[in-house]
Amino acid sequence: xxxxxxxxxxxxxxxxxxxxxxxxxxxxxxxxxxxxxxxxxxxxxxxxxxxxxxxxxxxxxxxxxxxxxxxxxxxxxxxxxxxxxxxxxxxxxxxxxxxxxxxxxxxxxxxxxxxxxxxxxxxxxxxxxxxxxxxxxxxxxxxxxxxxxxxxxxxxxxxxxxxxxxxxxxxxxxxxxxxxxxxxxxxxxxxxxxxxxxxxxxxxxxxxxxxxxxxxxxxxxxxxxxxxxxxxxxxxxxxxxxxxxxxxxxxxxxxxxxxxxxxxxxxxxxxxxxxxxxxxxxxxxxxxxxxxxxxxxxxxxxxxxxxxxxxxxxxxxxxxxxxxxxxxxxxxxxxxxxxxxxxxxxxxxxxxxxxxxxxxxxxxxxxxxxxxxxxxxxxxxxxxxxxxxxxxxxxxxxxxxxxxxxxxxxxxxxxxxxxxxxxxxxxxxxxx
Amino acid sequence: xxxxxxxxxxxxxxxxxxxxxxxxxxxxxxxxxxxxxxxxxxxxxxxxxxxxxxxxxxxxxxxxxxxxxxxxxxxxxxxxxxxxxxxxxxxxxxxxxxxxxxxxxxxx
Numbered sequence: 001x002x003x004x005x006x007x008x009x010x011x012x013x014x015x016x017x018x019x020x021x022x023x024x025x026x027x028x029x030x031x032x033x034x035x036x037x038x039x040x041x042x043x044x045x046x047x048x049x050x051x052x053x054x055x056x057x058x059x060x061x062x063x064x065x066x067x068x069x070x071x072x073x074x075x076x077x078x079x080x081x082x083x084x085x086x087x088x089x090x091x092x093x094x095x096x097x098x099x100x101x102x103x104x105x106x107x108x109x110x111x112x113x114x115x116x117x118x119x120x121x122x123x124x125x126x127x128x129x130x131x132x133x134x135x136x137x138x139x140x141x142x143x144x145x146x147x148x149x150x151x152x153x154x155x156x157x158x159x160x161x162x163x164x165x166x167x168x169x170x171x172x173x174x175x176x177x178x179x180x181x182x183x184x185x186x187x188x189x190x191x192x193x194x195x196x197x198x199x200x201x202x203x204x205x206x207x208x209x210x211x212x213x214x215x216x217x218x219x220x221x222x223x224x225x226x227x228x229x230x231x232x233x234x235x236x237x238x239x240x241x242x243x244x245x246x247x248x249x250x251x252x253x254x255x256x257x258x259x260x261x262x263x264x265x266x267x268x269x270x271x272x273x274x275x276x277x278x279x280x281x282x283x284x285x286x287x288x289x290x291x292x293x294x295x296x297x298x299x300x301x302x303x304x305x306x307x308x309x310x311x312x313x314x315x316x317x318x319x320x321x322x323x324x325x326x327x328x329x330x331x332x333x334x335x336x337x338x339x340x341x342x343x344x345x346x347x348x349x350x351x352x353x354x355x356x357x358x359x360x361x362x363x364x365x366x367x368x369x370x371x372x373x374x375x376x377x378x379x380x381x382x383x384x385x386x387x388x389x390x391x392x393x394x395x396x397x398x399x400x401x402x403x404x405x406x407x408x409x410x411x412x413x414x415x416x417x418x419x420x421x422x423x424x425x426x427x428x429x430x431x432x
Numbered sequence: 433x434x435x436x437x438x439x440x441x442x443x444x445x446x447x448x449x450x451x452x453x454x455x456x457x458x459x460x461x462x463x464x465x466x467x468x469x470x471x472x473x474x475x476x477x478x479x480x481x482x483x484x485x486x487x488x489x490x491x492x493x494x495x496x497x498x499x500x501x502x503x504x505x506x507x508x509x510x511x512x513x514x515x516x517x518x519x520x521x522x523x524x525x526x527x528x529x530x531x532x533x534x535x536x537x538x539x540x
Contacts, residue, residue: 037468056475076475077464085466312473312480319471339479348479390478390501394508419507 016116016325017042020105022095022263023121024048026057027292027314029076031119034322036085044087045113047105050145051092053079058311060149061173062341066180068153071146098267100285117325120264120275120283120290121318124257124309129165133227137235140251143170155250158182163238163248165224167194169340170254172207176342179214186217186246188238193220199349200359203373203385207342210369214343219244257309259294272296274307279331281321289324291317300333301382306352310338335400345369348393351383351400364389364414372396379405392418437525441467442488443536454527458520458534459483469536476521481508483520484540488533492516495523511537 019035021028024046032044048054055074059065064074072078082089094108104114126142134140141152152174156162162178164171167189175185189196193204194211208218219240228237228245238246261271270276270284274296281289281297292314296307313336320332337350353359357375364370372392375383380403384396395418399406404423410416434454439461441448450465462470462483471482478501487495495518498506502522506513520534 033463033466037466058475077466081464081466311475315471315473337480339474339477346479389504391504391507394481394505397508 016040018115019044019117019119019325020113020115021046021119021121022105023123023292023294024050024052024054024089024091025121025123025292025314026054026076026311027123027318028119028121029054030315030318031121031291031322032082032087032089033077033085034319035325036087038322038326040322040326042116045090045115046087047090047093047095047107047113049092049094052146053077053082053089053091055146056311057144060146061143061170062177064146065143065149065153065156065174065177068150074146095263098263098288100267100288103287116287118288119321120288120294121292121314122260122263123293124259126253127256127258129224129253129255131224131227133229134235136233137227137229137251138233139249140235140253142253143174144257152250152252156181156183159184160249161247162186163188163246163251164254165238165251166254166256167191167196167218167220168198168254168256169195171252172211172342173340174252174254175211175216176214179216180343183250184217185215186219187211188222188224188240188246189218189220190223191220194218199385200353200355200357200373200375202359202361206371206387210343210345219246257293259296259307261294264288264290264294272305274305276305279333280324280329281317281332282324289321291321297332300331308336310336312337335397337397345388346390347385347387348390348396349383349385350393350397351375351381353383353385357382358408360408360411362412362414366414370414374399374411376406376408381406381411395419395422398422434527434530437527437530438532439525439529440531440533441470441485441536442533443467443469444538452525454525456525458485458523458525458529458532460521461525462520462536467536469538469540470520471540472521478502478505478519478521481505481519482510482540484509484511484513484537485518485520485523486514486516486535486537487518487523488535489516491529491532492518494528494532498522509537509540511539 054076095105097106126144161184164187178185222240225241226239259274264275265271275290277290293309296305299306316334340347353375360374362372371387373385381399386393406421436451452461459472473482474480
């Protein structure tokens with residue numbers, strides 16, 4: 001008989017009796033669920049600052065903003081599921097510190113919780129505008145939690161003037177919802193183009209055109225020089241650096257997320273715009289892990305580290321960690337993807353593009369807003385952005401997974417079905 | 433008439449029976465009951481194809497036909513689709529589907 005040593009640092013199953021998860025959002029909730037799905041028999045405690053069971057945040061800038069719905073519709077799973085599967089969800093309570101040497105966390109209500117494995121799924125907080133005049137302004141919103149969406153929705157009345165600061169996904173999704181509800185909308189973006197940090201100029205231009213067609217006023221390459229706030233603490237206007245004044249009834253600020261790393265930092269874990277983890281999602285302390293928006297992990301292809309803010313990333317890291325905690329040793333290695341809904345469009349993105357990639361645009365003149373972009377790195381398809389074509393997205397996902405080498409001319413030609421570009425060798429099951 | 437509907441998930445040798453309120457999607461029937469192998473990353477938004485199931489042949493024709501978007505997304509599943517493939521987020525549990533048998537792909 002051959003005895004196989006466990007890889008160094010792997011947790012033996014009997015070592016983990018109590019998994020404590022800090023954060024009860026998408027990543028935390030999915031980890032608890034995945035652990036039970038994978039028959040983890042130990043204790044699971046999830047500690048969340050919000051007074052809610054884990055819920056889905058992506059509708060907050062989309063359907064949930066458009067229409068008032070019961071918060072229960074956002075829940076990832078019904079409350080009773082946690083009880084039935086013996087998952088202890090501590091809500092409305094925060095961890096104030098981690099005592100690594102004693103393997104325990106201290107809560108803000110004075111309680112102490114011991115752990116065998118601690119998971120930081122703390123997510124992040126909206127980056128705030130560094131302007132004191134906005135403090136407590138009653139008509140200025142950030143968007144991260146359900147209560148933010150409820151607050152903002154109350155101001156989305158037809159004819160009202162919405163100013164969106166930040167031309168990223170959140171800002172553009174809110175702009176689209178607001179136009180649909182009959183508001184006048186201006187988007188202010190400091191960079192020269194929309195979505196500047198996340199996509200290529202050609203895709204930015206496509207989105208700028210769509211929002212322009214839908215009646216949104218775009219002010220790119222402009223930053224805010226001041227906010228005018230009335231004595232009643234209401235923001236009345238946003239003044240830009242070219243001295244234009246945007247009269248404002250309601251304002252949304254969507255300028256990014258700041259990962260919540262304070263606990264990790266105070267505990268002496270390695271932190272750098274996120275909690276640093278290895279390919280098994282383990283931090284610099286072997287008993288502490290991090291997943292979701294807060295985790296900065298090594299990218300397999302580039303060797304650099306990256307942090308992703310997306311639901312699929314939360315779900316996939318949660319599942320990968322659940323496998324590790326139940327005895328698995330496979331590293332986390334998922335191709336990132338995400339989606340965005342704006343107006344009648346569904347944008348689906350797979351892979352991460354680099355500024356140095358070759359950009360191939362595929363426009364379908366027969367389809368309204370028929371637009372797709374592919375990114376080639378060393379001739380291989382490494383990322384794609386597909387608008388409103390689930391079929392093309394399905395194939396793009398496979399092309400990226402295959403790292404397919406394709407003829408750029410065919411890729412750009414909407415008359416050539418994408419399916420024809422899939423490599424036959426890998427799409428056909430092997431004969432055994 | 434009962435307001436509950438039964439779904440049977442088969443994953444290899446494992447068989448899990450769950451009962452859900454009529455109107456719940458088969459995807460939520462799985463995720464609410466922590467049935468492994470049905471992931472539903474997008475929450476039923478027809479964006480991800482991670483809730484793929486093979487409907488038991490006996491039940492397949494009793495379901496409404498899949499829509500265009502669902503048929504398209506079925507090309508993005510991790511396991512090769514068959515003629516009995518569906519996305520479980522698009523299958524509402526009703527009185528007519530009471531007892532439906534859904535097979536979970538191995539690789540999802």
